[in-house]
Amino acid sequence: MSASLARADAGGGAAIRFAGVHKWYGSFHVLRNINLTVGAGERIVVCGPSGSGKSTLIRCVNRLEKHQRGSVVVDGVELTDDIKRIDEVRREVGMVFQNFNLFPHLTILENCTLAPIWVRKMPRRDAEELARKLLSRVRILDQAHKYPGQLSGGQQQRAAIARALCMSPKIMLFDEPTSSLDPEMVKEVLDTMTELAQEGMTMIVVTHEMGFARQVADRVVFMDMGEIVEVNAPSPFFDHPRHERTKLFLSQILH
Amino acid sequence: MDSLAYVREAPEAEDAAPMLSSGVLAWARANLFSSIGSSLVTIGCIALIAYWLPQLVAWATTRAIWSATNGALCRQHQDGACWAFVIAKWDYLRFGSYPVAERWRVDLVEAVGALLIGWLLWTNAPRRAWGALLFFIAYPILALVLLRGSSLLGLPIVDTLLWGGIFVSLLTAVVGIVFSLPLGVLLALGRRSPLPVVRMASVLFIEFVRGVPFITILFMANNLAPLFLPEAWAPDRLLRPLAGIVIFSAAYMAEEIRGGLQSLGKGQYEGALALGLNYPLMTALVILPQALTLVIPGIVNNFIGLFMDTTLVSVVGITDFLQAMNNAIKDPIWAGPTIMVTGYVFAGIFYFCFCFGMARYSAHVERILAKGRK
Numbered sequence: 001m002s003a004s005l006a007r008a009d010a011g012g013g014a015a016i017r018f019a020g021v022h023k024w025y026g027s028f029h030v031l032r033n034i035n036l037t038v039g040a041g042e043r044i045v046v047c048g049p050s051g052s053g054k055s056t057l058i059r060c061v062n063r064l065e066k067h068q069r070g071s072v073v074v075d076g077v078e079l080t081d082d083i084k085r086i087d088e089v090r091r092e093v094g095m096v097f098q099n100f101n102l103f104p105h106l107t108i109l110e111n112c113t114l115a116p117i118w119v120r121k122m123p124r125r126d127a128e129e130l131a132r133k134l135l136s137r138v139r140i141l142d143q144a145h146k147y148p149g150q151l152s153g154g155q156q157q158r159a160a161i162a163r164a165l166c167m168s169p170k171i172m173l174f175d176e177p178t179s180s181l182d183p184e185m186v187k188e189v190l191d192t193m194t195e196l197a198q199e200g201m202t203m204i205v206v207t208h209e210m211g212f213a214r215q216v217a218d219r220v221v222f223m224d225m226g227e228i229v230e231v232n233a234p235s236p237f238f239d240h241p242r243h244e245r246t247k248l249f250l251s252q253i254l255h
Numbered sequence: 256m257d258s259l260a261y262v263r264e265a266p267e268a269e270d271a272a273p274m275l276s277s278g279v280l281a282w283a284r285a286n287l288f289s290s291i292g293s294s295l296v297t298i299g300c301i302a303l304i305a306y307w308l309p310q311l312v313a314w315a316t317t318r319a320i321w322s323a324t325n326g327a328l329c330r331q332h333q334d335g336a337c338w339a340f341v342i343a344k345w346d347y348l349r350f351g352s353y354p355v356a357e358r359w360r361v362d363l364v365e366a367v368g369a370l371l372i373g374w375l376l377w378t379n380a381p382r383r384a385w386g387a388l389l390f391f392i393a394y395p396i397l398a399l400v401l402l403r404g405s406s407l408l409g410l411p412i413v414d415t416l417l418w419g420g421i422f423v424s425l426l427t428a429v430v431g432i433v434f435s436l437p438l439g440v441l442l443a444l445g446r447r448s449p450l451p452v453v454r455m456a457s458v459l460f461i462e463f464v465r466g467v468p469f470i471t472i473l474f475m476a477n478n479l480a481p482l483f484l485p486e487a488w489a490p491d492r493l494l495r496p497l498a499g500i501v502i503f504s505a506a507y508m509a510e511e512i513r514g515g516l517q518s519l520g521k522g523q524y525e526g527a528l529a530l531g532l533n534y535p536l537m538t539a540l541v542i543l544p545q546a547l548t549l550v551i552p553g554i555v556n557n558f559i560g561l562f563m564d565t566t567l568v569s570v571v572g573i574t575d576f577l578q579a580m581n582n583a584i585k586d587p588i589w590a591g592p593t594i595m596v597t598g599y600v601f602a603g604i605f606y607f608c609f610c611f612g613m614a615r616y617s618a619h620v621e622r623i624l625a626k627g628r629k
Contacts, residue, residue: 064525083533091531101526105544105624114540115530167530 015040015171015202016061020070023056030056031067032226038204040170043197045213045234046206048223049249054206057223058173061204062086062093075170091119094164098176100156102148108135108159109144112166120167127166134162138192154185158192165196172196174205210254214238222246315600326589337593341601344583351419351574357411360401361422368394368429376616378623391433402426415493419574421605423493427500427565427575428609432558434501439508440547444538446513457509464506469564473499477571496568504561511553515546548624555617559610577602 016038023031030053038044046054059065060072063079063086072079074089102111112131116122122130135141138158140151148156157177164172174193178186190212197203197216207213213220213234220237222230222245230237230246238254241247287297318335320328322342329337341348350358371394374386404412418426445457464472476499481489490498519542527537547554569578583589584598 062529064528087531087533090529093529095529097522097526099522101522103523103526103541103545105548115532118536118540119531163530
């Protein structure tokens with residue numbers, strides 16, 4: 001297959017394409033033959049029991065984890081050991097972590113402008129203007145000059161979302177964004193994510209928030225023991241799960 | 256009658272904290288006289304201070320000899336310090352055997368250096384980036400040209416053989432500090448590098464240098480290095496111990512900094528990588544600022560140790576301040592029972608002032624950095 005064909009094959013509306021992806025941690029087979037195509041503008045929610053490989057799956061998208069077999073193509077770029085391609089992908093893919101991973105030595109504003117200034121080579125004024133715009137969109141503009149440690153968990157997570165958006169990513173990855181928040185702060189973060197979804201952002205969200213999945217997702221992916229067990233639109237997924245393991249999982253979390 | 260259910264009807268008023276826990280008397284009672292034993296220790300310490308302190312002050316001031324041209328007066332008054340000796344030897348203690356006519360050059364280098372360091376250390380100073388540029392690029396060239404001399408500018412060459420005293424001590428310390436910190440950072444990063452060759456080289460360097468006493472390093476730098484280099488490259492006799500001190504200090508610095516690097520969570524690396532920062536940007540903008548801040552106390556501890564270790568360069572024939580003091584004490588004109596004590600007390604005060612200054616400054620920086628961040 002020629003290079004241009006490979007590119008065309010990877011494109012064609014697909015933002016992310018996993019083909020036959022395997023990964024091992026030592027001898028532990030954590031991802032098993034993952035095949036999944038995420039279309040541009042599509043919202044995917046990944047759920048499954050802990051240790052099922054959900055986080056590992058989305059961390060393969062920006063190469064925080066390296067897969068050992070198969071191919072991962074993101075926005076037309078296949079991920080290999082080539083550091084240039086990895087950087088290219090990371091510039092276009094934003095990520096929000098369970099523990100926020102804000103930089104504690106920088107103010108919220110500086111957290112947001114760091115990558116645009118140093119990676120996108122944006123002039124400082126423009127980067128700050130962009131950051132203010134996005135901080136006001138996630139409703140924490142008044143916290144811009146505080147340090148992460150002075151904010152509540154929900155505010156920090158919204159700041160982290162704004163920081164990722166400052167790179168104007170085409171794809172956003174969310175790795176259990178509400179799992180380490182106090183219950184009263186979950187909603188403000190989910191609302192922010194819902195707004196983002198409504199604007200047409202391509203998103204993969206690993207979460208246990210089934211209400212969010214039902215409301216926002218185009219498709220729900222259920223993983224267990226490193227493999228994709230079931231993929232379906234939210235209503236049939238929750239109302240008529242087909243695989244036994246999906247039924248068991250849903251019965252455990254939806255009391 | 257109490258029931259198990261309860262609902263509040265009026266809010267509880269906010270009240271001031273009890274006053275018993277503050278004030279000088281409360282502090283003294285809690286910390287100095289909390290028990291009979293503690294009271295006895297406190298009183299004992301106060302008594303000792305009251306007995307010793309006036310004598311010490313009198314020895315250093317009222318009973319001391321402040322001016323004399325030789326040791327005769329000091330030999331008569333043995334119950335006080337002989338500051339006249341330090342005053343008479345002051346030029347030698349500062350410059351060693353540097354030619355008298357050229358000593359203005361040392362003064363100039365010291366003054367400019369003090370100015371630039373002040374600029375850099377003053378945390379709110381304007382344009383510190385310019386100060387850093389001047390200090391790290393322009394100043395070393397200026398210092399080298401002025402101290403060593405340059406036939407182009409009509410400044411007579413002064414061989415390093417003649418350099419000595421306080422200015423050599425300060426020079427050694429500043430060169431050691433300025434070079435060992437970046438080298439230590441590189442070694443610490445190297446030790447955590449995923450590239451096996453870089454990692455092995457760093458580990459070997461650090462473990463070798465840490466496993467050898469400083470004096471051995473000095474002798475090796477002094478005697479072995481010239482054997483391995485072509486004669487034309489043979490480094491200057493002052494440069495060799497300087498290199499030794501940098502190498503020695505860098506190894507300890509690297510371990511200190513590695514501690515800081517290890518205390519950062521994986522999340523900081525992942526947060527930076529996910530934003531598209533490459534390794535150099537991530538290290539410079541996210542990792543090092545945090546890691547270095549965490550280990551400021553350890554780094555300053557190393558600086559203080561390095562400043563003390565500069566006194567050891569005398570074993571390879573460099574006349575640092577302490578060696579100059581040793582030489583001065585041996586002067587037969589001043590021979591007397593109070594000379595040695597006076598000389599070493601003065602040297603002690605000198606080293607203490609610098610080290611205490613460094614310690615206080617680092618505490619100040621830590622307070623500034625801690626502000627806002629939690």
